[in-house]
Amino acid sequence: MIELEGLTKRFGTKVAVDHLSFQVRPGVVTGFLGPNGAGKSTTMRMMLDLDNPTSGRVRIDGKHYRDLEEPLKYIGALLEAKAMHGGRSAYNNLLCLAQSNRIPERRVAEVLDTVGLTSVARKKSKGFSLGMAQRLGIASALLGDPEILMFDEPVNGLDPEGIHWIRNLMKALAAEGRTIFVSSHLMSEMALTADHLIVIGQGRLLADTSMADFIQRNSRSFVRLRSPQQERLRDLLHEHGYQAVESGNGTLEIDGATTESLGELAARHQLVLHELSAQRASLEEAFMQMTAGAVEYHAHGTDVHPGTDSGPRWGDQAPRWGTTSQGK
Numbered sequence: 001m002i003e004l005e006g007l008t009k010r011f012g013t014k015v016a017v018d019h020l021s022f023q024v025r026p027g028v029v030t031g032f033l034g035p036n037g038a039g040k041s042t043t044m045r046m047m048l049d050l051d052n053p054t055s056g057r058v059r060i061d062g063k064h065y066r067d068l069e070e071p072l073k074y075i076g077a078l079l080e081a082k083a084m085h086g087g088r089s090a091y092n093n094l095l096c097l098a099q100s101n102r103i104p105e106r107r108v109a110e111v112l113d114t115v116g117l118t119s120v121a122r123k124k125s126k127g128f129s130l131g132m133a134q135r136l137g138i139a140s141a142l143l144g145d146p147e148i149l150m151f152d153e154p155v156n157g158l159d160p161e162g163i164h165w166i167r168n169l170m171k172a173l174a175a176e177g178r179t180i181f182v183s184s185h186l187m188s189e190m191a192l193t194a195d196h197l198i199v200i201g202q203g204r205l206l207a208d209t210s211m212a213d214f215i216q217r218n219s220r221s222f223v224r225l226r227s228p229q230q231e232r233l234r235d236l237l238h239e240h241g242y243q244a245v246e247s248g249n250g251t252l253e254i255d256g257a258t259t260e261s262l263g264e265l266a267a268r269h270q271l272v273l274h275e276l277s278a279q280r281a282s283l284e285e286a287f288m289q290m291t292a293g294a295v296e297y298h299a300h301g302t303d304v305h306p307g308t309d310s311g312p313r314w315g316d317q318a319p320r321w322g323t324t325s326q327g328k
């Protein structure tokens with residue numbers, strides 16, 4: 001279990017982390033989500049005592065990191081994949097780490113096997129691809145067999161096979177009862193990996209919620225309709241109590257309806273339909289709405305809703321997301 005209480009970090013006048021309080025629990029993958037510059041890496045560095053908080057504190061199983069007798073046996077982390085000694089083999093990189101942390105040498109072969117690097121164990125790590133370096137970084141995090149694991153943007157730059165592998169590894173580690181904390185700036189990635197979500201923006205907590213709750217509250221479903229007889233269709237929908245919103249290209253979006261009911265209604269009135277489709281707004285959209293007022297670098301005028309003209313844009317100052325359950 002990791003506990004943050006009022007954790008704050010200032011760099012000069014910049015407040016990178018702003019009174020963050022939350023808990024990361026065992027047995028699940030907790031996603032740590034926020035746009036670029038939100039303060040994720042700084043928070044993780046403070047969790048590992050690599051940066052001093054300006055105020056507030058972090059507890060690892062009730063203790064400050066500094067007071068853990070053999071920290072690698074409590075908490076393992078992948079912060080930067082390339083942080084290895086390039087002139088050493090994968091095996092020797094891990095062996096040095098094991099020896100300096102009183103971890104038995106047999107663990108080196110075990111973790112190399114877990115991450116699939118046994119066949120290149122004697123190769124110098126400077127020749128490793130990003131995917132291999134990422135696996136070696138994960139092997140070092142696993143070396144002390146810790147109950148808590150943290151991964152900072154572990155899938156960045158990986159190919160689909162590597163991404164798939166990391167996702168499954170994190171889920172398997174959580175299923176063993178470990179505490180898994182993983183950061184990302186991609187909601188779509190988190191939706192596939194995390195059971196719980198902590199969302200931050202400009203250093204502040206925006207949401208602390210289960211993934212199931214987040215999906216349920218934010219997956220707006222609607223039906224998209226397009227007809228060459230748009231005026232008649234609109235009148236008909238109005239008469240039957242449906243709220244239709246125009247979304248560009250002559251398309252109507254109707255919340256709270258099914259394709260069956262709308263298809264049958266159109267058929268009864270002999271209306272031609274060119275499109276009748278069930279739609280679900282993406283979680284990425286929900287995330288962007290939630291963090292819209294908290295993104296550090298705005299690309300003004302970039303439509304984040306291809307094909308519609310009603311969605312939020314990077315740079316919207318008033319987030320419309322109001323259903324987070326904070327501090328659960």
Ligand SMILES: Nc1ncnc2c1ncn2[C@@H]1O[C@H](COP(=O)(O)OP(=O)(O)OP(=O)(O)O)[C@@H](O)[C@H]1O
Pocket residue numbers: 011014015016034035036037038039040041042043185296
């Ligand atoms: N050593 C530092 N000195 C000054 N400012 C810093 C320092 N480290 C981070 N920052 C600033 O603090 C803020 C948070 O940065 P941080 O790297 O923690 O964000 P992040 O959420 O990890 O972003 P990304 O997804 O881009 O990695 C940013 O505005 C960043 O520029």
